[in-house]
Amino acid sequence: xxxxxxxxxxxxxxxxxxxxxxxxxxxxxxxxxxxxxxxxxxxxxxxxxxxxxxxxxxxxxxxxxxxxxxxxxxxxxxxxxxxxxxxxxxxxxxxxxxxxxxxxxxxxxxxxxxxxxxxxxxxxxxxxxxxxxxxxxxxxxxxxxxxxxxxxxxxxxxxxxxxxxx
Amino acid sequence: xxxxxxxxxxxxxxxxxxxxxxxxxxxxxxxxxxxxxxxxxxxxxxxxxxxxxxxxxxxxxxxxxxxxxxxxxxxxxxxxxxxxxxxxxxxxxxxxxxxxxxxxxxxxxxxxxxxxxxxxxxxxxxxxxxxxxxxxxxxxxxxxxxxxxxxxxxxxxxxxxxxxxx
DNA sequence: CTTATTACGGATATTTATTATCCGTATTTA
DNA sequence: TAAATACGGATAATAAATATCCGTAATAAG
Ligand code: SF4
Ligand code: SF4
Numbered sequence: 001x002x003x004x005x006x007x008x009x010x011x012x013x014x015x016x017x018x019x020x021x022x023x024x025x026x027x028x029x030x031x032x033x034x035x036x037x038x039x040x041x042x043x044x045x046x047x048x049x050x051x052x053x054x055x056x057x058x059x060x061x062x063x064x065x066x067x068x069x070x071x072x073x074x075x076x077x078x079x080x081x082x083x084x085x086x087x088x089x090x091x092x093x094x095x096x097x098x099x100x101x102x103x104x105x106x107x108x109x110x111x112x113x114x115x116x117x118x119x120x121x122x123x124x125x126x127x128x129x130x131x132x133x134x135x136x137x138x139x140x141x142x143x144x145x146x147x148x149x150x151x152x153x154x155x156x157x158x159x160x161x162x163x164x165x166x
Numbered sequence: 167x168x169x170x171x172x173x174x175x176x177x178x179x180x181x182x183x184x185x186x187x188x189x190x191x192x193x194x195x196x197x198x199x200x201x202x203x204x205x206x207x208x209x210x211x212x213x214x215x216x217x218x219x220x221x222x223x224x225x226x227x228x229x230x231x232x233x234x235x236x237x238x239x240x241x242x243x244x245x246x247x248x249x250x251x252x253x254x255x256x257x258x259x260x261x262x263x264x265x266x267x268x269x270x271x272x273x274x275x276x277x278x279x280x281x282x283x284x285x286x287x288x289x290x291x292x293x294x295x296x297x298x299x300x301x302x303x304x305x306x307x308x309x310x311x312x313x314x315x316x317x318x319x320x321x322x323x324x325x326x327x328x329x330x331x332x
Numbered sequence: 333c334t335t336a337t338t339a340c341g342g343a344t345a346t347t348t349a350t351t352a353t354c355c356g357t358a359t360t361t362a
Numbered sequence: 363t364a365a366a367t368a369c370g371g372a373t374a375a376t377a378a379a380t381a382t383c384c385g386t387a388a389t390a391a392g
Contacts, residue, residue, distance in 0.1 A: 001167060001168065001169050001170065001250055001251075001253075001255060002167065002253070002255060002256075002257060003167050003255050003256050003257070003287075004167065005257075005259065007256065008256070008257075008258065008259065008261065008283070009261070011283050011287075012261060012262075012283065015283065034264070034265060034266070035261045035264050035265070036261060036264030037261065037264075076286055076287075076290075084167055085167075087168070089167060089168060089169050089255075090168075090169050090173065090174070091168060091169070091171075091174075092174065093171065093174065095174065095175070095178060095201045095202060095203065096178075098200070098201050098202030098203075099200060099201070099318075099322055100200070100321070100322065100325045101317075101318050101320075101321025101322045101324075101325060102318065102322075103314075103315070103318055115313075116306055116309040116310050116313060117174070117177050117178065117181065117306065120242055120297075120298070120301050120306070121169075121177075121242075121298075123297055124242075124294050124295075124297040124298045125294070127293045127294055127296070127297040128290050128291070128293055128294040129290075130293070131286075131289055131290040131293040132286070132287075132290045135286050140282055140283065140286070143282040144282050147281075147282060149269070151267075152265075152267050152268065152269055154267075155266070155267025156265055156266065156267045156268075158267075159266040159267060
């Protein structure tokens with residue numbers, strides 16, 4: 001059980017976009033080159049983020065992506081769910097119905113209370129999501145600013161600027 | 167991202183074993199029939215549980231599986247990690263090293279503090295595991311006893327006993 | 333208007349993980 | 363001795379993740 005690498009890419013890209021001056025954009029090509037990952041494949045992740053309303057893309061030359069709203073209003077959960085889906089990690093296939101003396105499954109349309117096993121797993125899932133929801137891109141930016149040497153931050157920003165004006 | 171169905175099977179089987187009188191055993195064949203799942207495949211999950219020290223299997227006729235320790239000392243996390251592995255759900259491929267102005271990766275043997283992104287994901291993972299660790303098989307048994315009609319519990323127990331003496 | 337550049341989305345191939353089955357070996361009870 | 367069992371290795375089938383390709387529409391600049 002592993003999150004797909006789209007998640008890591010999406011988080012990184014959002015982190016980079018969060019450090020971008022208002023009304024500037026970065027094309028997918030540059031984001032891919034910056035991270036050393038396949039451009040076409042990264043595009044899928046970016047499109048997922050876009051259709052989830054987290055980033056917004058604009059067409060044409062000088063086009064590219066930028067955050068669709070303030071970094072303080074984008075949580076890790078938003079990003080993870082955008083690329084990984086909102087589905088639960090534990091799926092119940094109702095094997096209890098195969099037990100010889102099981103209760104009969106509910107009539108079509110009606111739903112049954114999830115069993116005790118499933119509820120524990122769902123609650124764990126909720127705890128995971130809850131933690132992801134408690135951290136925003138703004139929080140991340142603050143941490144990065146504290147931990148990454150200024151030289152590195154500046155260097156990357158300049159590399160980006162140079163590439164975009166080339 | 168989804169847990170494998172082994173997890174569901176393992177949880178169910180442990181739940182059944184927890185309701186078993188001391189010094190009785192259930193062979194894999196019966197556990198599979200009880201749940202309507204493929205026997206040979208279920209065996210893999212049971213072997214994983216066994217080698218993790220959660221259940222113990224004995225050979226020969228009248229052999230089978232039973233819990234290796236008291237239900238109160240077996241947590242959901244024990245079971246999940248036994249079949250799913252202890253690996254983290256978020257894997258960091260260190261794509262930051264591809265950034266043009268990245269810090270150099272640490273010398274061989276040395277480790278680097280995980281980056282801010284990874285730490286958030288790891289903490290979420292920890293929250294998930296922590297919740298799973300807080301629930302034991304004994305807790306589950308108590309809930310099941312409360313929620314499942316006595317008729318069903320009895321019926322299944324009798325089905326099991328009949329099969330084992332056949 | 334034309335051209336270059338971009339996001340977007342559909343189709344498809346490749347690789348890996350999950351799901352499932354098969355069978356031989358060792359151990360234990362009757 | 364024979365039947366029943368756990369165990370583990372090998373392998374096949376299926377699904378999911380990873381990756382690439384290409385056509386379309388939109389936009390900015392010359
Ligand atoms: S997890 Fe619960 S609901 Fe799902 S199959 Fe098992 S017993 Fe049934
Ligand atoms: S998650 Fe953090 S450590 Fe992992 S690649 Fe991204 S920046 Fe690097």
